[in-house]
Amino acid sequence: xxxxxxxxxxxxxxxxxxxxxxxxxxxxxxxxxxxxxxxxxxxxxxxxxxxxxxxxxxxxxxxxxxxxxxxxxxxxxxxxxxxxxxxxxxxxxxxxxxxxxxxxxxxxxxxxxxxxxxxxxxxxxxxxxxxxxxxxxxxxxxxxxxxxxxxxxxxxxxxxxxxxxxxxxxxxxxxxxxxxxxxxxxxxxxxxxxxxxxxxxxxxxxxxxxxxxxxxxxxxx
Ligand code: ADP
Ligand code: AMP
Numbered sequence: 001x002x003x004x005x006x007x008x009x010x011x012x013x014x015x016x017x018x019x020x021x022x023x024x025x026x027x028x029x030x031x032x033x034x035x036x037x038x039x040x041x042x043x044x045x046x047x048x049x050x051x052x053x054x055x056x057x058x059x060x061x062x063x064x065x066x067x068x069x070x071x072x073x074x075x076x077x078x079x080x081x082x083x084x085x086x087x088x089x090x091x092x093x094x095x096x097x098x099x100x101x102x103x104x105x106x107x108x109x110x111x112x113x114x115x116x117x118x119x120x121x122x123x124x125x126x127x128x129x130x131x132x133x134x135x136x137x138x139x140x141x142x143x144x145x146x147x148x149x150x151x152x153x154x155x156x157x158x159x160x161x162x163x164x165x166x167x168x169x170x171x172x173x174x175x176x177x178x179x180x181x182x183x184x185x186x187x188x189x190x191x192x193x194x195x196x197x198x199x200x201x202x203x204x205x206x207x208x209x210x211x212x213x214x215x216x217x218x219x220x221x
């Protein structure tokens with residue numbers, strides 16, 4: 001099954017994708033994590049993406065689509081976390097999957113009001129080696145500032161600063177929110193929605209329930 005995680009920055013997509021990866025063997029493909037790796041390795045793509053990411057704007061569609069064509073080779077149970085983010089990317093994804101005779105993806109919408117996102121993102125800490133996600137109030141590490149598994153230091157993302165967060169939320173509404181209608185189109189019924197403002201454990205329960213239902217209804221494993 002190919003699942004698209006749709007929702008604003010800070011809605012909890014990465015948190016839930018990592019949980020599903022650990023529990024059920026899905027593979028999380030996060031375009032944000034991939035791009036940050038390209039930047040760290042100073043690849044041409046990383047250099048091209050840098051200024052867009054620093055402003056909180058979207059990286060141009062052609063660069064993202066080309067990157068994802070490689071990533072989707074030979075995958076089966078995948079969570080696409082942060083892709084597609086524009087209608088052009090969604091159409092390209094459908095075309096790529098059709099060409100590989102794969103089924104259309106289901107989309108899971110993380111529903112949440114904007115006013116909760118700022119606190120989630122400005123309090124987020126990550127372990128750069130594994131991309132494990134923490135929060136200084138809602139998902140505290142055992143030792144403040146350090147990863148539970150490796151004991152290595154956690155960092156805050158530069159684009160989680162308040163000014164950039166505000167732009168990322170605006171960009172979400174302009175460029176990505178239209179995908180809700182794209183995936184909710186009556187002939188395909190690909191959209192499932194969860195209440196992402198609930199505590200993470202409750203979101204997890206709702207996702208598990210709805211995914212089971214979706215998998216049964218669509219005949220997917
Ligand atoms: P996204 O991948 O959608 O940008 P994350 O999964 O990184 O979002 O979550 C953003 C921040 O909010 C992280 O610090 C995470 O620990 C925290 N978080 C995730 N889910 C919840 C939740 N349901 N309630 C409170 N905080 C959450
Ligand atoms: P994320 O880690 O998902 O919050 O993404 C961080 C940044 O990477 C975004 O603000 C964008 O600049 C860029 N990015 C990630 N995914 C995409 C995408 N699908 N399309 C365009 N830009 C993206």
